[in-house]
Amino acid sequence: MLPLLPGSPLFLRPLLPARAWALPARALMDLRELVSALNDFASPSLAESWDNVGLLVEPSPPHAVNTLFLTNDLTEEVMEEAVQKKAELILSYHPPIFAPLKRVTWGTWKERLVVRALERRIGIYSPHTAYDAAPHGVNNWLAKALGACTSIPLHPSTAPSYPAEGTHRLEFCTGTEHLDAVLSKIKDIQEVSCLTTFPARVEGEEQTRVSLNCSQKALLEVVALLSQNSLLYHKTEILLLQKPLLPHTGMGRLCTLSEPVPLSDIVERIKQHLRLPHVRIAVGRGRTPESPVKTAALCAGSGSSVLKGTKADLYLTGEMSHHDVLDAVANGISVILCEHSNTERGFLSELRDTLGIHLQNKVNIIVSETDRDPLQVV
Ligand SMILES: [Zn+2]
Incomplete structure (x- = not known):
């Protein structure tokens, strides 16, 4: 290969002055491209069905994002910080819009957040329980407080759209002369999908095998239809469609420590990991601060419903009701609450680094400095 010299017709002259080449290789990302990358990082389909995740506030397109601002809660103080720091997109772990808004006025703080965001052309994205379930998410980070351990989700997530729609698959054979009548009646039933036919030979006779997916409710209707038409016989098969579990994905974690650790030591580890001077502890019945902890069930945030019924030496979460704490303690389970x-x-902080890699450092990612838990020990 020949060297390209300035005199050569193939020499390309830089379009920018020499000093500009030294600028950091940051580039803007279009909001829609960024949202797509965020959805790839942790699919919104992992979120609980009651949740409200994804892009919640979108300024009119095109919207270029240079600064992505991370916060746990989007309060009005945090919004002002995001405005000061010229964020174009806020990633708020908790969704600032949850209950439906009937109006967007200056009347309530949630509405003011939306007004302020749109006036300042700031988008708002919330991952919430999608990040709880993700293998590299919030619960995975919280489990690191315990030290060396293995963990499995307490409530594993299933693949969102596999193997197909419906909860059941039903297959049966019918004589060719009945086929059109049967199919037209089945098509009238709601919640039937993937209806297919293929030729079959039953005891030397040409027949058609019909296959369909359906909900449990539709299954009863299809079976009733077949029974009425004397079509339900030994060649009918009903399969329960089970979605496969996603590895290391789901709500809460059951952690098994590589070796038992006294409860009092676990408390210190948690304080250090969460950078807290105080936590609240309820020692399980028959246990002491010196009792060994081998298994711990945890759930970031409000963990009662996720932890309930789990056998473990310790529950670790943000908050639990008085009566749920009493239940756990009565069962010999110690409880640590951190707000x-x-x-x-x-x-x-961990997200800032992992997202930076995922987004190939195309945007500047900063963590809020004003975001904090509203409760303090005084
Ligand atoms: Zn929470």
């Missing part, structure tokens, strides 16, 4: 968002917020 709701203190079990979530520290994840943002």
Whole structure:
């Protein structure tokens, strides 16, 4: 290969002055491209069905994002910080819009957040329980407080759209002369999908095998239809469609420590990991601060419903009701409570680094400095 010299017709002259080449290789990302990358990082389909995740506030396109601002809670103080720091997109772990808004006025703080965001052309994205379930998410980060351990989700997530729609598959054979009548009646039933036919030979006779997916409710209707038409016989098969579990993905974690650790030592590890001077502890019945902890069930935020019924030496979460704490203690389970968002917020520093790699450092990612748990020990 020949060297390209300035005199050569193939020499390309830089379009920018020499000094500009030294600027950091940051580039803007279009909001839609960024949202797509965020959805790839942790799919919104991992979120609980009751949740409100994804892009919640979108300024009119095109919207270029240079600064992505991370916060656990989007309060009005945090919004002002995002405005000061010229963020174009806020990633708020908790969704600032949850209950539907009937109006967008200056009347309530949630509405003012939306007004302020749109006036300042700031988008708002919330991952919430999608990040709880993700293998590299909030609960995974919280488990690191315990030290060396293995962990599995307490409530594993299933693949969102596999193997197909419906909860059941039903297959049966029918004589060719009945086929059109049967199919037209089945098509009238709601919640039937993937209806297909293929030729079959039954005891030397040409027949058609019909296959369909359906909900449990539709299954009863299809079976009733077949029974009425004397079509339900030994060649009918009903399969329960089970979605496969996603590895290391789901709500909460059951952690098994590589070796038992006294409860009092676990408390110190948690304080250090969460950078907290105080936590609340309820020692399980028959246990002491010196009792060994081998298994711990945890859930970032408000963990009662996720932890309930789990056998473990310790429950670790942000908040639990008085009566749920009494239940756990009566069952010999110690409980450590750290306040709701203190079990979530520290994840943002880890997220800044992992998201930076995922987004190929195309945007500037900063973590809020004003975001904090509203409860303090005084
Ligand atoms: Zn929470």
